[in-house]
Amino acid sequence: MGPQQDRSSAKPYANGTAPAAAAGRKENNKVVRYKECQRNHAASIGGHAVDGCREFMASGAEGTAAALLCAACGCHRSFHRREVEVAAAECDCSSDTSYGAGRR
Secondary structure (H helix, E strand, O other), rough: OOOOOOOOOOOOOOOOOOOOOHOOOOOOOOOEEEEEEEEOOHHHHOOOOOOOOOOOOEEOOOOHHHHEEOOOOOHHHHEEEEEEEEEEOOOOOOOOOOOOOOOO
């Protein structure tokens, strides 16, 4: 924003990003799950060692800072592998058997 722009309409967000609805992304039919932790605990000594945490479990209630920390391993949610599952309503999985049926 430039110095002449009105900042009263700007809404502050804790992490500096707009929510999905404001950003124009449609995520109504998507389920996001965070799987195994991929944090390298031995990076400082030049090695590679992960802690074995298999799935992210939030430490606190939704919307709090503690919700971003894993209760199992203590790592931030960003270290866990993100998996997006698309609901069946958005996926066009049906086969059209009539396609090309008029050709012989």
